[in-house]
Amino acid sequence: MSNVGSSGRALGGELEEKVDLTAETDAKLEQSAQLAKGGQLKEALAMLAALEKRCRVGNDSPNLVRVCESSLQYCKEAGDDEMLLTTLQTLSTRRSQKQAAIRALVHKCIPYCVEGQYTPLSVTGGNEKKARDKLVEALREISDGKIFLEAERARLTRCMAMIMEQEGDMAAAADVLQEVHVETYGSLSKREKVEFILEQMRLTLAKKDYVRAAIVAGKVSRKHLQEDNMEEYKVKFFTLMAELHRHEKNAFLLAKDYHSIYSTPMILNDDTKWKEALQATVVYLALSPYSNEQQDMMNRVHKDSNLEKLSSFQLTIKILLKKEIISYPMTNQVELEGVSAILEGVQDLIQFWHESFHRRIIQHNVRVASLHYRCIHGTRLAQLLGLEPERLEREISSMVSDGSVYAKIDRPKDIVRFAEPKTPESVLSEWASDIDKLLHMVETTTHLINKN
Incomplete structure (x- = not known):
């Protein structure tokens, strides 16, 4: 077997030799289960370790998966968290370990530290919390850099962020979640991606990193939020955007949110x-x-x-x-x-x-x-608007600066001019336009009179 490559083919191009170890696996699993129930966990794991090697070398992936899952199951049933972690790390780092086995190991352990899909387990004791945290970190290390586990790594990263948030470290939770560029993951559904990005937004806003929050918000497609099954996410997204725009004091964007x-x-x-x-x-x-x-x-x-x-x-x-x-x-x-x-x-x-x-x-x-008004005394305008002349002048100046109104203030004469002066050319153009309209109306009227 020394000439076999990791891709499933021998280096010479021929297929790898496969061995069917189903009968042996059934027998060993039954024996090991009895040992584990009898309190002989180490003996049961040792028996399965030898069988795991035979399945791995013999390319019997289905039975290899069964052996790996059973090893973890025995540790969990025995309540030995340290042995569970050690077994997980040992099996996942075996030389030329199959993708199917690694995937099975991760899938088997995720429910041990995550309830449902994302929510961390409620922890009652300090030891249990430490074991859970170590397991989450170990699973993240195993899935790191493996494309076939990118979705699982994203979920585990979110779990880790929740753990840090529960501990009160919002900055660390936001940072660890930013490591995952979930928008590039093809194995995640649209809903999962949006939910993950919204969680990134929530944590960055909690961290008061408003610049990063605006960047993350740009990853969410407004078009996708309009779909029927995305209503909850749409409301959550624009609620978070309102928090961002409230910080920026942008009233119009808040109105749109x-x-x-x-x-x-x-x-x-x-x-x-x-x-x-x-x-x-x-x-x-x-x-x-x-x-x-x-x-x-x-x-x-x-x-x-x-x-x-x-x-x-x-x-x-x-x-x-x-x-x-x-x-x-x-x-x-x-x-x-x-x-x-x-x-x-x-x-x-x-x-x-x-x-x-x-x-x-x-x-x-x-x-x-x-x-x-084309022009009006500033004092009179301030009286009409119920303002002090100084406040009126300040507001007019501001409006002129942003281009929302045209005005010129003659302070010595106390006159505000709103009419923009016209050049002789513009006056002549308007006059010519008016003449054209007048002639057109006369021509139309004459035509209607002659027609009748």
Whole structure:
């Protein structure tokens, strides 16, 4: 057998010789089982060790798997955690060990340290916890670098992260989970990949590594989240994204996050949940900087029939869409700022949203004024908007800087000009365009008169 390669073929190209050891395996398994039940675990394992070698050298993979699984089973039934770990490591590192045997060993041990698919066992004693932790680490080492065990390694890594999280070491849990690039694994289902990535996001956010969390979030396909069986993951994903965007104080992205949660069927079927999500959407839209996208989303939300059941929030959208001056504070200001999505976070963040409300209303009023006045005295405009002249000037300057409005302030004359001056060429072009439209209307009218 010295000329046999590990690929299953001899070096000369011929097939490996295979031996059927079923009869011998049946007999030895029965004998070893009796020894193990009688408290002679070492003798039983020694008997199976010799049989394991014969099966491995004879390329009898089915019986090799049976022998390996039985060896682990005897250790588990005897409650000998040290022997279980030693047997696992010994069998998995045998020279030219078969993939089927290694896979069977890992699959056999995973239920010993993981309940179901991911959740670690509830540990009652310190010794049991240490044994479990050692077993998880040993299984991770065995599966490291083996493509045929990539899915198992991902699950074990998540188990290890949970163990570290239970111990209070969030940073280590996040780091160990980041080692696995699960998005490249072909053996994992779409659901498992998404669940794993969401767990990476949760831990990185708990670690307050917001840059890494944003990178991990980019691995999740929004298209896949729209599928029927992904509703739970969609809600969890956008809840985590809301936590990220809340840290960034990005009101518009928060509005989109909550609207995505709201539009999920499982949320729409729960009156309490959809109302909370829609309320948060409206509030964060009101807090968002003015843009075409923000206005488009506000119009779409305004047409939503469910908004009629939230009269106060419907009124808010209606007021913001109108080209009219808004008084501050608004009549429903307290209710808007009392939404649970606003109250999440530290006191500084709550104060930031409170100040942003006032600022967005000022900016709305300035835009309305720019539509109705070509120029106006700054003192008069401040009086109309209920502001101090200094605050008004500061807000106008900010809006001019971000390009949301055109304005020039003449301080000596106290005049604010909203009308952008036109060049002679632009005036002539507009005049020519108007003449063309007038001639076209005259021509159309003359044609209709002659036709009748």
